[in-house]
Amino acid sequence: MFYPSNPVELSKTIAGFYAEADKVALSGRPVALIVPHAGYPYSGRTAARAFKLLEGEQYDTVVVISPSHTVFFQGSSVYGGDGYETPLGVIDIDKQLSEKIASIHPSVYFSKMGHAGGATRGEHSLEVQLPFLQVVLGRFKLVAIVMGDQEEDSIRSLGETLAAVLKETNSLIVASSDLSHFHSEKVARRLDSAIQTAVEKNDPDLLLQTLSSGKGEACGGGPMTATMIAAKRLGGTQAQFLHYTTSGEATGEFNEVVGYLSAAIVAEKTVAPASSVIGSPKAESEGTAGTSEEDRRKLFDIVRNAIKAKLSGETYTPPHIASLEDKKGAFVTLKIYGNLRGCIGQIRGYQALYQTIADMAVAAAFEDPRFPQLSEDEFERLEYEISVLSPLVRVYNFTTIRIGRDGLMIKLDFHSGLLLPQVATEQGWDVTEFLEQTCLKAGLPKNSYKDKSAEVYKFSAEVF
Numbered sequence: 001m002f003y004p005s006n007p008v009e010l011s012k013t014i015a016g017f018y019a020e021a022d023k024v025a026l027s028g029r030p031v032a033l034i035v036p037h038a039g040y041p042y043s044g045r046t047a048a049r050a051f052k053l054l055e056g057e058q059y060d061t062v063v064v065i066s067p068s069h070t071v072f073f074q075g076s077s078v079y080g081g082d083g084y085e086t087p088l089g090v091i092d093i094d095k096q097l098s099e100k101i102a103s104i105h106p107s108v109y110f111s112k113m114g115h116a117g118g119a120t121r122g123e124h125s126l127e128v129q130l131p132f133l134q135v136v137l138g139r140f141k142l143v144a145i146v147m148g149d150q151e152e153d154s155i156r157s158l159g160e161t162l163a164a165v166l167k168e169t170n171s172l173i174v175a176s177s178d179l180s181h182f183h184s185e186k187v188a189r190r191l192d193s194a195i196q197t198a199v200e201k202n203d204p205d206l207l208l209q210t211l212s213s214g215k216g217e218a219c220g221g222g223p224m225t226a227t228m229i230a231a232k233r234l235g236g237t238q239a240q241f242l243h244y245t246t247s248g249e250a251t252g253e254f255n256e257v258v259g260y261l262s263a264a265i266v267a268e269k270t271v272a273p274a275s276s277v278i279g280s281p282k283a284e285s286e287g288t289a290g291t292s293e294e295d296r297r298k299l300f301d302i303v304r305n306a307i308k309a310k311l312s313g314e315t316y317t318p319p320h321i322a323s324l325e326d327k328k329g330a331f332v333t334l335k336i337y338g339n340l341r342g343c344i345g346q347i348r349g350y351q352a353l354y355q356t357i358a359d360m361a362v363a364a365a366f367e368d369p370r371f372p373q374l375s376e377d378e379f380e381r382l383e384y385e386i387s388v389l390s391p392l393v394r395v396y397n398f399t400t401i402r403i404g405r406d407g408l409m410i411k412l413d414f415h416s417g418l419l420l421p422q423v424a425t426e427q428g429w430d431v432t433e434f435l436e437q438t439c440l441k442a443g444l445p446k447n448s449y450k451d452k453s454a455e456v457y458k459f460s461a462e463v464f
Contacts, residue, residue, distance in 0.1 A: 342374070
């Protein structure tokens with residue numbers, strides 16, 4: 001009813017949403033998302049803006065909280081079954097965590113109430129989130145919660161319970177909610193902007209006040225508020241608004257619309273001192289010729305000077321370095337306090353390595369579409385990483401891929417995507433997960449590497 005039942009079509013639909021969505025730069029790691037739950041043609045693109053942030057992340061458990069649209073009951077129901085099935089497969093329930101959540105507060109039940117059973121269909125506002133999670137995360141366990149009522153006591157008790165149980169776990173909370181229903185576009189945007197303000201301020205009390213006063217509307221206001229309460233207790237210090245639209249954009253009808261919003265709540269990352277990050281040597285991949293410490297220093301100088309010249313509006317020509325004349329592919333990665341600030345590279349070398357590094361440094365700072373152009377204030381905080389690539393080698397046997405040694409690139413139809421070797425190591429992926437994430441990077445369904453027409457390549461990299 002809300003998305004394609006064919007798994008291939010469903011995967012391609014979601015991959016298309018992800019390919020269209022810009023990945024917003026965050027100051028930390030998402031601990032919670034707020035996403036809409038209408039049919040995919042209406043709210044899928046708005047939801048994808050939030051789920052896109054999970055690319056490259058891993059969570060042991062995802063807690064999805066939705067309102068009940070089919071049955072009324074007091075409190076909240078934590079699903080007590082074995083799993084939730086979508087066209088993309090079965091997601092196992094985290095029974096231990098589910099039972100623990102239900103055991104703490106009397107208004108939270110461990111049951112199938114509000115989920116499915118008998119002639120009652122499942123709760124769509126929960127189920128529409130699951131394929132997005134399956135495509136972007138792959139493997140995870142689920143805690144499925146449906147709120148039967150949205151009284152303040154029930155909302156606060158659920159939020160506090162989640163905060164207590166999820167502490168010290170690797171978990172993500174997803175709140176499912178649409179905003180105002182069946183007002184004109186003008187009225188809807190006025191009502192929805194009040195909800196957006198409360199979310200951006202990361203203020204669950206303001207959100208409750210906005211809902212109770214009628215200044216804003218949200219069918220999943222309870223899940224949103226409970227999620228914000230829990231996320232704040234779990235270190236979610238910053239809320240990031242991502243996207244807003246109404247159903248009118250899809251239908252062309254603006255007299256009666258439904259509003260859709262997506263947002264993320266982020267916890268700050270623990271960051272190593274800059275001195276340990278800038279130019280720090282990493283384990284080199286097999287099969288790459290080593291770059292001397294002196295040449296590494298010269299390349300870092302080129303990166304810094306090329307970016308500085310661009311900021312000053314000057315033309316920069318890197319110095320000729322005889323030992324770095326080989327034509328090699330390379331990537332330049334920029335970070336600020338350990339967080340990605342830009343990464344651009346060339347897979348194959350078309351000019352001397354020192355010139356490629358100069359060009360990619362400027363591109364990473366000013367041309368990465370995921371970020372605004374680098375500002376002068378950011379320049380002195382930049383941390384640099386250089387990856388010098390070996391030639392591409394076609395992969396016919398996936399068992400030859402080595403985590404920590406190999407990077408991957410996939411090509412299929414008009415799509416292509418590449419991930420550097422260090423990404424798999426940093427994320428703790430196995431080979432299958434690395435292949436899946438490379439497909440997602442290319443805007444393809446995660447299992448596309450199995451397609452007979454897909455071309456998979458590996459390469460090694462010297463990273464410093």
